[in-house]
Amino acid sequence: MKIKLMADSTCDLSQDVLNRYNICLAPLVVSIEGKEYRDRIDISNDEFYKNLMTFKTYPTTSMPSPESYIACIQGAIEQGYEKILCICMSSGTSGSYQGALLAKELFYEQNPESNIQFEVIDSVSMSHGSGWLIMKCAMLIENGYTFEELIEYCETIKYRIKHFLSVDDLDSLIRSGRLSNASGVIGKLLNVKPIMSMKNTKGAVAAKKRGIKQVYNYYIQEFLNRVDYEQTNFVIVGYTSDINKAENLKALLLEAGFKGDIYIMQMGVAVGTHVGLGGLSMFFVEKPHEDFKQHMKDKILKYIHS
Secondary structure: OEEEEEEEEEHHHOHHHHHHHHEEEEEEEEEEEOOEEOOOOEOOOOHHHHHHHHHHOOEEEEEHHHHHHHHHHHHHOOOOOOEEEEEOOOOOOOOHHHHHHHHHHHHHOOOOOOOOEEEEEEEEOOOOOHHHHHHHHHHHHHHOOOOHHHHHHHHHHHHEEEEEEOOOOHHHHHHHOOOHHHHHHHHHHHHHEEEEEOOOOEEEEEEEEEEEHHHHHHHHHHHHHHHHEEEEEEEEEEEOOOOHHHHHHHHHHHHOOOOEEEEEEEOOOHHHHHHOOOEEEEEEEEEOOOOHOOOHHHHHHHHOOO
């Protein structure tokens, strides 16, 4: 039975990937100087980054409407799907996951006799982190995974999808509350680039490096120390406004001996609002760590006592 994948637009997957796997997106809404734009529909990435520093007031974002999720569900039904898996940005950083749950509730209220299976996954990831999980699910579907196996895979592996994100534009992180004003001022004076990762479903500073060369070195060393080669058959390298940084990082990963595919993809308008210019990211699956081991222990205990 066919399985449909859907997500919110912060997954930042390329249009080629969306088309290849027939993935439907519910767009976040970006407010720019009093006007609202649907991410990936009403404004292009390049247009946004080109004009970002000229806006008189800084853009803000809001979660997709429940109606946009329901539109994806209805479209999937029309295409003959009976099972739909929706993978959302981390509930710790966005309301997208809650919006999808509300859409699920509304759909079944409006269609009480429906036999559609619709499940929502909190990816506990940002940007191409959820994108990595969606792409992996698409590949697993091609390999014959069932709906239930996909859900179990997502709930298990999502805690091991490793994020690294560095930025040039510290002002964007300050405005979004992801970096304090004091740290931002010091960072600008010293040319320090904060490197963000995920911790307990939210973004957190993992390291601070001076200059892009130190950022590259940190990324490569962390990748080599952490990567689970069995699970990581591909890596996603993300960028906001400077694709050359992404191409350089890809070359370094290949030089370091990675044999899988490396996809370079641009971060979209909704994510770029918080990241700003010069953003560079990397996503892969890391080896099991203490947080993951505790999560699995909790799952086993929950199952035993259920």
